[in-house]
Amino acid sequence: MTKVTKPEENGGGLMKALTSPMQRRNFFRYAGATAAATTLVLTTSCDDDDDVDPPVGAVNLGSGDIGILNYAYALEQLEAAFYTEVVARSGSVLSANEMQVMMDLKAHEIAHREFFKTALGSNAIPALEVDFSSINFNDKSSVLQTAKTFENLGVAAYNGAGKLLTDSGVGLDYLLLAGKIVSVEARHAAAIDDLIAGNGRYGEEFIDDDGLDRALMPADVLAAAAPFIETVIDFSNLPQ
Structure with a gap:
């Protein structure tokens, strides 16, 4: 697999996706460039020249509320897998306080993952294969x-x-629960920011001029997460 640079080194990666909106055409160029190194499938509704058929065996997230819940489930799988690796492999480079934070975040993300798995039941996608080869777990930064x-x-x-x-109905119930989960994710982000930069940091670069946190659509999020996911994902049926 082609080596992917670390997030802080890759100006076109996760941080760029979070801090600047992607135009639709630019998104397909970006995601297409990473497809050789990852296996994200770009199958959103688009012009004929943008169409890409999902390969056989792709994991389809589904449609409607089920598709959105599977989308959240996929992201929680990724985060839970990451913190599991951190706790297992980064003890030599993190302080006791830092490791405690990582253990707390691991527990939270596993709880989120299992919540969506249970909620989805037989509609849940299978466990995803992740690729953390670009992350140096022996380097704190x-x-x-x-x-x-x-x-x-x-x-x-x-x-x-x-x-x-x-x-x-059910969608509204999950919307309320998603509001509780996103607030926990924001607390996580602030805690990590504090570990990096010290007291007083809270991720202000991710807040817009209206005082609102940034929002990304599934296509942009999955493109940004693609370097860390090996499983082929088909999100063509998600609501737009």
Whole structure:
């Protein structure tokens, strides 16, 4: 697999996706460039020259509320897998306080993952294969910067996906629960920012001029997360 640079080194990666909106055409160019190194499938509705058929065996997230819940489930799988690796492999480079934070975040993300798995039941996608080869778990900066980008990506993902859930019935119930989860993700992001930069930091670069946290649509989020996911993902049926 082609080596992918660390998030802090890649100006076109997660941080760029979070801090600047992607134009539709630019998104397909960006994601297409990473497709050789990852296996994200770009199958959103688009012009004929942009169409890409999902390969056989791709994991389809589904449609409607089920698709959005599977989308959240996929992201929580990624985060839970990352913190599991951090706790297992980064003890030599993190202080006791830093490791305690990582253990807390691991527990939270596993709880989120299991919540969506249970809620989806037989509709849940299978466990995803992840690729953390670009992360140096023996380097504190690599670990903390990756944690920062994952957490802020999670916040932007929930902010963007909330409006795609139906506004009645089960969808409304999950919208309320998603609001509770995104607030936890934001607390995570602030905690990581504090570990990186010291007291007084809270991720202000991710807040817009209206005092609102950034929101990203699923296509942008999955493109940004693609370097860390090996499983082929088909999100063509998600609400737009």
